[in-house]
Amino acid sequence: MNKINAIAESFYNEYDFFKEKRITQRRFKHSDMCKILSKFRANKKFKFKKVGKSAQGREIELVTLGTGKTKVFLWSQMHGNESTATMALFDIFNFFEDSNTQKDIKEFLLKNLKLFFIPMVNPDGTELFQRENIYNIDINRDAVALQTPEGKILMDTFKKIKPTFSFNLHDQGIWYSAGYTKNPATISFLAPAFNEEKSLNTVRKNSMKIIVAMYKVLSKYIPNCVARYSDEFEPRAYGDMFQSLGSSTILIESGGRKDDVEKQYIRKMNYISILSGLYLIADKSFREVDLRLYDEIPFNQERLYDIILRNLKFNAKGKSFIGDIGIKIEENNTDKEKNFYFKSEIVGIGDLSTFYGYSEMDLKGFEIFPGKTYKKVFNKVGDINKSDIDKLISKGYTNIIAKDTDKKDFVNFPLNVFSIRNKNKVNNIKINNPADFVIRKKDKIYFVVINGFVIDLKNRNYKNINGVVFH
Numbered sequence: 001m002n003k004i005n006a007i008a009e010s011f012y013n014e015y016d017f018f019k020e021k022r023i024t025q026r027r028f029k030h031s032d033m034c035k036i037l038s039k040f041r042a043n044k045k046f047k048f049k050k051v052g053k054s055a056q057g058r059e060i061e062l063v064t065l066g067t068g069k070t071k072v073f074l075w076s077q078m079h080g081n082e083s084t085a086t087m088a089l090f091d092i093f094n095f096f097e098d099s100n101t102q103k104d105i106k107e108f109l110l111k112n113l114k115l116f117f118i119p120m121v122n123p124d125g126t127e128l129f130q131r132e133n134i135y136n137i138d139i140n141r142d143a144v145a146l147q148t149p150e151g152k153i154l155m156d157t158f159k160k161i162k163p164t165f166s167f168n169l170h171d172q173g174i175w176y177s178a179g180y181t182k183n184p185a186t187i188s189f190l191a192p193a194f195n196e197e198k199s200l201n202t203v204r205k206n207s208m209k210i211i212v213a214m215y216k217v218l219s220k221y222i223p224n225c226v227a228r229y230s231d232e233f234e235p236r237a238y239g240d241m242f243q244s245l246g247s248s249t250i251l252i253e254s255g256g257r258k259d260d261v262e263k264q265y266i267r268k269m270n271y272i273s274i275l276s277g278l279y280l281i282a283d284k285s286f287r288e289v290d291l292r293l294y295d296e297i298p299f300n301q302e303r304l305y306d307i308i309l310r311n312l313k314f315n316a317k318g319k320s321f322i323g324d325i326g327i328k329i330e331e332n333n334t335d336k337e338k339n340f341y342f343k344s345e346i347v348g349i350g351d352l353s354t355f356y357g358y359s360e361m362d363l364k365g366f367e368i369f370p371g372k373t374y375k376k377v378f379n380k381v382g383d384i385n386k387s388d389i390d391k392l393i394s395k396g397y398t399n400i401i402a403k404d405t406d407k408k409d410f411v412n413f414p415l416n417v418f419s420i421r422n423k424n425k426v427n428n429i430k431i432n433n434p435a436d437f438v439i440r441k442k443d444k445i446y447f448v449v450i451n452g453f454v455i456d457l458k459n460r461n462y463k464n465i466n467g468v469v470f471h
Contacts, residue, residue, distance in 0.1 A: 001216055004285065007105060008217045008276045014101055015268050020090035025262050026083045027338050030058050030123035036090050037061070037119070043097055045110070051118070052153035055134045058123035060153050065096055065117075066110040070281060073163035073247070074274070075118040075154060078139050078170070078238070080125020080132070084254035084263045085169030088270035089119045095275070105279070112282040116161050122150050129337040141234075143241040151238075158242060165206075165281055166249040167274060168192075168239040171263075174256025174358075175305065175328065178227040179298030182356035184258070185227035187218055187269050188300045190251040193233040194244035206248040209289040213280050214250075214273045215297050222257070222269060227300035229253050250277060255300070258358050305347060307452065308357035311364040312439070314349070314429070324352035325368065327435040329452040334409065341410035341466045344435040344452025361454070363439060366446065370427040371398025371436040373418060380404040381411055381469075389413055394457060398427060398436040398450045405469050414450045414465040422470045434468065 020036060040046045040063075047064040054060060076085040096106060109115075120126055124134040132138050133148050142151035158166070176185040191207030193199075218226050229251055234240050243249045252273060254266045280286040305326040314321050326348030331340040348355060374397045378384055381402050392400070392415065399416040401423045411417055416436060418425055427436045439447040448455045453465045 001213065004213060004217060004276055004280060005220070007279055008220075008272055010102055010105070011272045011275050012221065012268075015091070015271060017101060018091050018094040018098065019268075020087065020094055023087050023090060024264065026087070027129050027340070028083065030120060030126055033086070033120055034059075037063070037093075040093055040097055045096060046093070051157050052149060054122070054124045055149050056124045056127075060118060060121065060123065060150065062157060063093070063117040063119065065115040066113045068110065068112040068114050068282070070112060070165070071114050071116065071161055071163040072165045072167070072278065072281060073116045073158060073161050074167040074169065075121050076169040077119070077126055078121040078150075078154070080122045080127070081129045082131070082171035082254070083126070084171050084267050085252065085270050085274075086119050087267045088274060089117060089169075091267070091271045092274060109278055109282050113278060115278070116157070116163065118154065118157065121154055124150075127337065129333050140238060141236040143238045144236050154238060158245075158247070163247050165210075166239075166242050166247045167277065168242075168249055168251045169270070170251065170253045172229070172253040172255050172300070173302070175302055176227065176255050176300040177303040177356065178225050178300060180301055180303060180354070181224065181298075182304075183224045184304060184358070185253075185255040185300035186222045186225040186257045186266055187273065188227045188229040188253040188255060189215060189297065190229035190231060190239070190253070191294070192237070192239040192243045192249055192251060193231050194240060196233050198231055198233065203246055203248050204243060205291055206286065207243070207250050208291055208294040209286045210248070210250055210277050210280050211297070212289045212291070212293045213286055214277050217276045218269055218273055221272065225257070226297065228297040229300060256304070256358070303355050305355060305357045306359065307454065308352055308355065308360045309439070309454070310352070310360065310362050313367040315367065315369075323350045325349050325429075325435075326352050326355055326357065327452045332409070342451060343410075343468055346429065346431055346433050346435050349429075349431060359454075366439050366441050368429060369396070369438045369440060370429055371438055371448070371450070372396050373399040373401065373423070373425070373427075375401070377420070377423070378402045381406055381408065381417055384413070384415070389415060389462075390460070393448050393450070393455060394445070396438040396445050396448060398438070398448065399425075405471055408469050410466045410468055412466055414453065414455060414462050414467060416451060416467040417469045419469075419471045425470060
């Protein structure tokens with residue numbers, strides 16, 4: 001492990017030199033990818049082959065590098081809204097294009113491995129930044145039926161390559177923790193099962209050994225934030241299928257990390273783990289890894305919320321109790337899926353001691369009350385100004401009413417907007433409702449929560465807060 005740790009350290013230290021600067025956000029299009037790949041076409045190291053078209057006619061390309069005997073197949077963005085590893089593959093292409101930095105490592109990898117990449121399996125889903133393809137089929141449940149053109153392309157490419165190793169690159173939700181802890185599962189690994197019994201053979205054992213080594217490497221950079229994905233057998237999934245067909249398959253899931261909304265540090269972790277995994281395969285050192293260590297990697301658990309406010313006093317139907325409230329804040333696509341806005345939901349009330357928040361506050365001694373709606377009707381959303389916003393929030397208002405909502409789904413200020421038809425809408429504090437409420441102590445308002453965002457009245461910061469429009 002000392003050798004791979006030293007090599008991984010060089011990957012970490014030199015990363016910024018290879019990072020593809022033209023992509024810094026998760027929402028990019030097939031056309032953006034094509035522009036990036038164009039710069040590699042003149043380099044003789046890279047070979048490009050069109051392997052088919054998506055349902056809407058977008059080209060799906062296979063990129064090949066290396067001359068070695070051991071074949072490795074890597075594919076990303078089978079789910080259109082899971083783009084973290086795709087960004088890392090752009091960085092890896094930059095790594096191999098360069099002929100100077102870490103020259104010995106590159107030459108060693110390309111001499112011993114033949115690498116096959118499909119950077120974007122689902123370009124139509126990517127266009128909409130959605131999981132499924134344009135038929136609304138989850139491609140990763142199509143390994144048996146092969147109903148999607150993208151799934152057929154992936155399967156046909158795999159069978160032609162006959163890879164010894166495969167890397168299945170995904171994103172998972174940001175609310176998974178590494179075991180039963182407060183730590184997010186920033187990266188999760190899995191050696192997929194190839195049958196219901198979750199049996200072990202040499203193929204799956206090799207996947208596990210590589211994962212153990214990558215787990216040890218990443219634990220230096222994201223300690224206690226690396227986990228193991230559920231190993232329930234799913235015969236319709238490509239990872240499970242390819243494992244059953246004899247290719248040692250490694251699943252990498254990119255999860256969450258505090259203050260990394262665009263997953264740029266997680267992108268770096270992908271870069272390091274993939275290149276480290278490739279080196280372990282090239283020098284065959286994974287064979288020396290103790291397989292038993294695989295079981296030490298904690299399973300990821302869905303134990304995280306965006307925010308937990310603890311020990312609040314609730315008043316419900318004439319009775320009071322002390323409890324916690326958990327909030328999730330979801331991203332919703334906008335601007336032709338190039339951007340997003342936030343929409344909150346209350347997901348837990350009561351004893352949330354076995355759950356954790358990316359952000360937590362102990363509010364013992366405080367009471368929670370529903371937010372209020374300001375009864376004056378604005379003609380249009382643009383009529384409200386910053387001083388109005390400050391005054392309304394200070395008085396516990398979380399919503400305004402507007403005659404003209406301009407067909408918007410959100411507003412870039414910290415108040416929700418109700419249309420005339422919703423003017424009597426009530427902000428009930430209950431599961432599945434938006435998180436809009438006021439926190440008081442002895443009749444004084446200290447915090448106002450609007451669309452899940454906690455506003456401290458003593459230190460107001462409205463940055464990156466949006467309200468939701470209810471038509």
